[in-house]
Amino acid sequence: MVNYVWLAMIFFGIIAAAASGHIETVTTAAIEGAQTAVKTSFSLIAIITFWLGIMKLAEAAGIVRALADLARPLTRFLFPGVPRDHPAIGAIVLNLAANMLGLGNAATPMGLIAMQELQKLNRGPKDTATPAMCTFLALNTSCITLIPTTIIGIRILYGSTDPTAVVGTTIFATACATIVAVTADRALRRFYGQGG
Amino acid sequence: MYQVISAISRWAIPAILLIVPLVAVLRGVKVFEVFVEGAEEGFATAVKTIPYLVAMLVAVTIFRSSGAMKITVHFLAPVLDHIGFPAEVLTHAIMRPLSGGAALGIATELIKTHGPDSFIGKLVSTMQGSTDTTFYVLTLYFGSVGIRRYRYSIISGLLADLTTLVASLYAVRAFLSH
Numbered sequence: 001m002v003n004y005v006w007l008a009m010i011f012f013g014i015i016a017a018a019a020s021g022h023i024e025t026v027t028t029a030a031i032e033g034a035q036t037a038v039k040t041s042f043s044l045i046a047i048i049t050f051w052l053g054i055m056k057l058a059e060a061a062g063i064v065r066a067l068a069d070l071a072r073p074l075t076r077f078l079f080p081g082v083p084r085d086h087p088a089i090g091a092i093v094l095n096l097a098a099n100m101l102g103l104g105n106a107a108t109p110m111g112l113i114a115m116q117e118l119q120k121l122n123r124g125p126k127d128t129a130t131p132a133m134c135t136f137l138a139l140n141t142s143c144i145t146l147i148p149t150t151i152i153g154i155r156i157l158y159g160s161t162d163p164t165a166v167v168g169t170t171i172f173a174t175a176c177a178t179i180v181a182v183t184a185d186r187a188l189r190r191f192y193g194q195g196g
Numbered sequence: 197m198y199q200v201i202s203a204i205s206r207w208a209i210p211a212i213l214l215i216v217p218l219v220a221v222l223r224g225v226k227v228f229e230v231f232v233e234g235a236e237e238g239f240a241t242a243v244k245t246i247p248y249l250v251a252m253l254v255a256v257t258i259f260r261s262s263g264a265m266k267i268t269v270h271f272l273a274p275v276l277d278h279i280g281f282p283a284e285v286l287t288h289a290i291m292r293p294l295s296g297g298a299a300l301g302i303a304t305e306l307i308k309t310h311g312p313d314s315f316i317g318k319l320v321s322t323m324q325g326s327t328d329t330t331f332y333v334l335t336l337y338f339g340s341v342g343i344r345r346y347r348y349s350i351i352s353g354l355l356a357d358l359t360t361l362v363a364s365l366y367a368v369r370a371f372l373s374h
Contacts, residue, residue, distance in 0.1 A: 002334075002346045006255050013258035016267055025261050033257030037249035041242050049238025054216055056234020057227060061220035099328075101208055111333075112241055112340045119341040128345040129338065137337060137349050141330045142356035148325025149205050154304055155321060160312035166321040169367035173326040176363035181356035188348035 044108065051109030055091070064090030078139070078182070081121070081132050088117030092136055099140065102149035111140060131189050135182070142181035144174045241340055248339025252331055256294045265290060281365055284310075285320050292323065293330035293357050300324065318372050322364040327357050 017026045058064050068075070068089040075082070075089050082088050091114035098107035114136060122130050148170050155163040217227050259265055269290060273283040281289075284306060291299040303324040310316040330353040338346060 001348070001350050005331075005350060006251065009255040009259040009264075012264040012267075013255075013262040016264035017258075017262035020263050022262075025263075026258055029257040029261035030254050032261075033254035034250045036257070037253040038246055040253075041246045041249055044245065045239055045242040048242050049235045052238050052241070053231035053235035054212065056230050057220045057225065058216045059234075060225040060230050061216060061223050063216060063219060102205060103208055106209065106212075108336070111337055115337050115341045116241070119343075125345075127343055129343050129347045129349060133338075133343070134347060134349045134352065137334060138352040138356065140337070141328045141333050141353045142360075143328065145325055147205060148321075149202075150300065151303065151321045151325045154307055155312040155317075158307050158312045160317075162313065165313075165372060166318055166325060169318070169322040169364060169371055170325040172367040172371070173322055173360050173363040177326065177356040177359045180359040181352050184352040184355045185348075188351060192348055 047105050048109045048112060051106060052113065055094075055110065055113055058094075059087060059090070064094070067093045078135055079132050081130070082118070083121075086117065086121065088114055088121065088132075091117055096139060096143055099143040100146045102145065102147040111136075134189065135185050138181040138185040139178065142174065142177040144178050145170055244342070245336050245339040248335045249332075252335040253295075256331065260291070260295065260298065279362070279365065280369075281361070282316055282319070284316055285323065288320055288323060289357075289361050292327050293354065294332075296329035296332060299329070315368065315373070319364060319368045322368055323360060326364060327360045330354065330357055 013029070014023075014026055017023050055064070064087060065085065068085070071089070071093045072084060075092065076084065079089065079092070091110055095107055095110040095114055098104075098110055115133065118130060118133050118136065119126070121132070122128075124130065146167075148166065151166065152163050155166070217231075220227050220230070265287075269283070269286050272290070273286055276286060277283065288299055288302045288306065291302055303320045306320045307317045312318075312321065330350075334346060334349055334353060338344075338349075
């Protein structure tokens with residue numbers, strides 16, 4: 001699937017550029033995209049390093065396990081293949097909590113830690129996503145947002161009379177998206193085989 | 197309400213930075229040593245994502261800069277017009293899963309042009325807040341552990357994005373139209 005999406009974007013991009021007579025935009029765009037990617041990865045070094053340290057502390061202090069215990073009824077349903085005391089559960093819970101609060105900087109490193117822990121549980125080929133990883137990413141990309149911090153800031157900037165009016169609609173829309181994502185994930189998991 | 201929300205956002209990280217090391221010390225953890233031990237992996241994890249992000253962002257940037265995106269919007273607009281989805285916001289809806297920065301730029305522009313309290317302003321605010329950059333998240337998260345086969349992840353991610361589009365339209369109409 002990802003192979004086709006990737007090819008389609010490049011293919012239609014080149015055709016569109018050729019048709020409009022500006023084929024050189026393809027070359028510029030390719031280099032620009034690669035540079036943005038490297039910059040993004042490098043800017044991640046700082047926050048990932050920092051949060052990995054904090055996470056290790058939280059783990060050693062038993063905080064991660066306590067959080068995992070709190071969320072157990074939910075995670076047992078969502079991640080039946082992950083052992084209940086596994087550190088992956090704690091990292092998943094922290095990632096989703098950070099997402100809900102709109103703390104993007106903390107959410108990403110915790111998500112990457114969760115992926116590393118889930119990869120340790122991967123019994124199949126190491127280059128193939130496990131069902132638990134797919135569920136985690138379905139939750140993560142659709143994740144319920146309680147506080148859309150950035151957009152509230154922009155609304156204030158442009159003089160909204162009620163900047164937080166969209167909090168309710170945002171919660172409604174993300175709740176719908178999360179339900180659909182989790183349901184789709186379950187159905188597709190069965191369709192693609194490999195339970196757990 | 198805004199005061200409460202911004203207070204939570206401002207206090208969350210300092211609170212974590214206070215509580216985590218404090219609890220760790222009380223449990224007899226050597227805080228500095230353990231922090232460094234955990235942080236060691238940071239560089240390798242971040243650098244590992246480079247090839248995956250390069251692959252994805254090159255394709256996304258070509259798609260966007262070449263005008264292929266505009267053509268897609270042009271063809272989809274009449275279809276979404278049937279459910280009352282404004283064409284102006286469609287560019288944002290298509291950009292959202294592909295590029296977070298570009299989508300935020302479009303949202304800001306629409307809010308500036310139409311006003312934050314207009315129908316378009318409220319709709320794009322809701323959509324910006326309620327989805328994530330699906331392709332970026334998948335590429336980054338899978339890339340950091342060397343996963344190349346995403347299986348059905350893209351399908352569930354895009355279904356969620358489509359749901360957000362419909363649900364945002366419904367919610368803004370039902371709850372915020374006077």
